[in-house]
Amino acid sequence: xxARAATAPASLAPxxxxxxxxxxxxxxxxxxxxxxxxxxxxxxxxGEFVCVVGPSGCGKTTLLRLIAGLxxxxxxxxxxxxxxxSGPRQDIAIVFQDYGKALLPWRTAAGNVSLALEAIGMPRAxxxxxxxxxxxxxxxxxxxxxxxxxxxxxMQQRLQIARCLAQAPSVLLMDEPFGALxxxxxxxxxxxxxxxxxxxxxxxxxxxxxxxxxxxxxxxVVALRPNPGRVxxxxxxxxSRPRDQLTTREHxxxxxxxxTLFDFIKESEA
Amino acid sequence: xIWRRALWLAAxxxxxxxxxxxxxxxxxxxxxxxxxxxxxxxxxxxxxxGFASGELLDKVLGTVGRMVWGWxxxxxxxxxxxxxxxxxxxxxxxxxxxxxxxxxxxASAIVPVAIAxxxxxxxxxxxxxxxxxxxxxxxxxxxxxxxxxPRLYEVSRALGLSRWEVIAKIALPNALPDIFAGLxxxxxxxxxxxxxxxxxxxxxxxxxxILLSARAFRAPDLFAGVILLGLIGLVSAALLSSVxxxxxxxxxxxx
Amino acid sequence: xxxxxxxxxxxGIVIAAEVAARATGLQSDxxxxxSEIATAGAAALIDGTMLHATGQTLIAAFAGLAIGTxxxxxxxxxxxxxxxxxxxxxxxxxxFRPIPSxxxxxxxLLIFGFGYRMEIAIVAFATFWPILILTRAAIAGxxPRLLEVSRALGFGLGRRVAKIVLPAxxxxxxxxxxxxxxxxxxxAVTVEITGNTLGLGYALMDAQQxxxxxxxxxxxxxxxxxxxxxxxxxxxxxxxxxxxxxxVEAAP
Numbered sequence: 205x206x207a208r209a210a211t212a213p214a215s216l217a218p219x220x221x222x223x224x225x226x227x228x229x230x231x232x233x234x235x236x237x238x239x240x241x242x243x244x245x246x247x248x249x250x251g252e253f254v255c256v257v258g259p260s261g262c263g264k265t266t267l268l269r270l271i272a273g274l275x276x277x278x279x280x281x282x283x284x285x286x287x288x289x290s291g292p293r294q295d296i297a298i299v300f301q302d303y304g305k306a307l308l309p310w311r312t313a314a315g316n317v318s319l320a321l322e323a324i325g326m327p328r329a330x331x332x333x334x335x336x337x338x339x340x341x342x343x344x345x346x347x348x349x350x351x352x353x354x355x356x357x358x359m360q361q362r363l364q365i366a367r368c369l370a371q372a373p374s375v376l377l378m379d380e381p382f383g384a385l386x387x388x389x390x391x392x393x394x395x396x397x398x399x400x401x402x403x404x405x406x407x408x409x410x411x412x413x414x415x416x417x418x419x420x421x422x423x424x425v426v427a428l429r430p431n432p433g434r435v436x437x438x439x440x441x442x443x444s445r446p447r448d449q450l451t452t453r454e455h456x457x458x459x460x461x462x463x464t465l466f467d468f469i470k471e472s473e474a
Numbered sequence: 475x476i477w478r479r480a481l482w483l484a485a486x487x488x489x490x491x492x493x494x495x496x497x498x499x500x501x502x503x504x505x506x507x508x509x510x511x512x513x514x515x516x517x518x519x520x521x522x523x524g525f526a527s528g529e530l531l532d533k534v535l536g537t538v539g540r541m542v543w544g545w546x547x548x549x550x551x552x553x554x555x556x557x558x559x560x561x562x563x564x565x566x567x568x569x570x571x572x573x574x575x576x577x578x579x580x581a582s583a584i585v586p587v588a589i590a591x592x593x594x595x596x597x598x599x600x601x602x603x604x605x606x607x608x609x610x611x612x613x614x615x616x617x618x619x620x621x622x623x624p625r626l627y628e629v630s631r632a633l634g635l636s637r638w639e640v641i642a643k644i645a646l647p648n649a650l651p652d653i654f655a656g657l658x659x660x661x662x663x664x665x666x667x668x669x670x671x672x673x674x675x676x677x678x679x680x681x682x683x684i685l686l687s688a689r690a691f692r693a694p695d696l697f698a699g700v701i702l703l704g705l706i707g708l709v710s711a712a713l714l715s716s717v718x719x720x721x722x723x724x725x726x727x728x729x
Numbered sequence: 730x731x732x733x734x735x736x737x738x739x740x741g742i743v744i745a746a747e748v749a750a751r752a753t754g755l756q757s758d759x760x761x762x763x764s765e766i767a768t769a770g771a772a773a774l775i776d777g778t779m780l781h782a783t784g785q786t787l788i789a790a791f792a793g794l795a796i797g798t799x800x801x802x803x804x805x806x807x808x809x810x811x812x813x814x815x816x817x818x819x820x821x822x823x824x825f826r827p828i829p830s831x832x833x834x835x836x837x838l839l840i841f842g843f844g845y846r847m848e849i850a851i852v853a854f855a856t857f858w859p860i861l862i863l864t865r866a867a868i869a870g871x872x873p874r875l876l877e878v879s880r881a882l883g884f885g886l887g888r889r890v891a892k893i894v895l896p897a898x899x900x901x902x903x904x905x906x907x908x909x910x911x912x913x914x915x916x917a918v919t920v921e922i923t924g925n926t927l928g929l930g931y932a933l934m935d936a937q938q939x940x941x942x943x944x945x946x947x948x949x950x951x952x953x954x955x956x957x958x959x960x961x962x963x964x965x966x967x968x969x970x971x972x973x974x975x976x977v978e979a980a981p
Contacts, residue, residue, distance in 0.1 A: 272632060273631075274628060274631065274632075291631075292631040292632045292634065293634070294633065294634040296632070297632065298628070298629075298632045300625060300628075300629070302625060305623050305625040305626070306625050306626070306628075306629050308626070308643075308644070308647070309724055309725070310647040310648075310650065310722075310724045311647075311724075312724075319633065319635075319643065320633050322635075322639070322643070323630075323633040323634050323635050323639070324634070351723075351724040352724075353724060353725070371633065482816045482817075482819075483819075483820070485816070485817055486816060486817050486818070486819045486820040486821070487820050489817045489818060489820065489821055490820045490821045490824060493821055509839065510836070510839055510840050567734040567735065568734050568735065568737055568738055569735075569738055570735060571735025571736070572735065572738050572739055574957075575739075575953060575957050576953065577957075577960075578911055578914070578953070578956030578957050578959070578960045579949075579952065579953040579956055579957075580914060580915040580918040580919060580930075580952060580956065581915070582915070582918055582919035582922050582923075582930070583918055583922070583929075583930070583933060583949055583952045583953075584949065585922050585933075585934075586922070586933045586934050586936065586937035586945055586949075587759075587937070587945065587946070587949060589937055590758065590759035590937050590942060590945065591759050662827075662829075665829050666829045666830070666831050666919070669829055669831045669832055670831050670919060670922070670923055673831075673834075673923055673924075674922070674923065680832075681831075681832070684832060684835045684836075685834075685835050687835070688835030688836065688838060688839055689835075691839070693839070696835055696836060696839075697836075699832070700828060700832045700833065700836065703828060703829055703832040704824065704825070704827050704828035704829075704832075705827075706827075707827025707828065707829060708823070708824065708827040711827060
């Protein structure tokens, strides 16, 4: 069934029709006298899955941190729901690439999820049920009492995702989340993230250096150029959903887009 | 696996007993004058005699009490102050160099100062123990609070944790391994200073006991006291490290 | 570097103490004005008594350190290289190590009486254990591949230790040595304070008992300075010899 859907001609509504949740208005950034971003304008729709690719030093992660409020722009504005971003907020969750550093090593898996619930002030009595549900969502029910040091890399990243979901976020920011994982684990997690995004309706901003990952996951792929970082091009991905690791990746549209992006990256690195 | 460990332990205990046996033989053969080196049998008899009369138990309690109180005092102060200094980069910049200067200062060097202020009193001994044990704790805590993984601060900002929550839930647990290292070192220092303080201020305890035994040439009593001091060191360190193993169990991955 | 901020607190304390002492017309057997402390310190430095006492303390500390370090190193290498020996000695090491070094003062006093020999013996005992433990850990932590290489080259025990084991463990051994220098100084001063009629510790006690607080505080600061200077010199040497990467933790 999925196979037929994937090979069918693109019939989805174009993502551009959606109302923007996040707007970059001529956002520029200079850190310690170094120009990191030239003015960038970009709209991200509510519920949209945007992937950002580009060579290293192009400011992919910087864009993510600007949305998160971890950086503030030196010029222009980042608007969230119409209002300027002034700092981190609880409905925007971040999944860091270095899960080993972003988890509390002294708390169990359940304890790490609990941290986010404590932050939003959920009463102690209500936490265990919510924690159990979240751990079940990412398939860690059997590992609730293990410490991060006892979990594999893929499990630790699942745990970080569970902690982010505990914030019930409207926006999920993911900074090369699967870059350090092996290929099999990566594919499994890609599908889980797609399912989570579809079921929660969250907007996802996904930074990656893996072009195929960007196409496979995204509604739209934003390509950046480095030194200083700026938007070079944008590509709508009109592949049908739900996507499938085999059929989607063999779809002619997928292959065509992959070719385009490869050429673009090669050219901008030259 | 467990059997092999037990076997090695048994062999190791046998080696220890062998050393005691050599000591006995050396004493019996009078290789060293019994004034300096009584046999283990004599030391054991002195232990039995001392505990039967209740005298040694009093000394043990005196020394252990002093050591523990001084150590607790130093721990509370050291961890509290260390947290305050460690959490604030400004406090570190102003106080750090002073602390670094005081770190290698032999704690016993403040004994004369403490005597000048407090005389040869119980309070003087406690102050010296507290002061000496304070530094390892304070410096370890400062280090632990200062060395929080920056990513964890970003995580706590993204989660919207309050400043107090960051201290209690991120910085303090992060400093725990360092704090335990400080606690362990502080315990050793506290025992040493308890003995020194008792010797100098003539306070009831094992330190004074071994000093007086030596002056009266009662070598078996002296050895009994030294053995007990070794035991106090051994047991207190073992208790602390079992607490540490539990509190830091997340550090040893068991698959 | 914002090093000046580190001077604010000590300078503030000195000025506050001076002002307070002058304002109250301080007359005390236990306190002294900072200016008096400086004068007393300078006088003791010029008439040579302070340097003489420093020399005595350092001689005793380093002689004890030399004995403790060589014995600790020898046993540490033995236990580090041979796991059987290490396992067999485990209980004995753990039983002897926690004996506080100062508890041996009365015993050693019986044997040697007051003087250098007694102080040296205590320092040797106190430095022996940390050196033994840290050496054992450093040797046991050598990359096993290196030991296989030495075996493949057909080295005997002597050459294996000299050419492979010691060089490989050297950075960590130096850290252990730096730790032991600190312990040696602390123990030497402690023994002197407890009664040995030598060195800085005795000078400190003497200044207190003869009610000269200015000299007492001057000596206290001097002891701190000596300890700090030794540690700084060793840190510098460590960075020079092994590079900044050698700032490894001393923990076993």
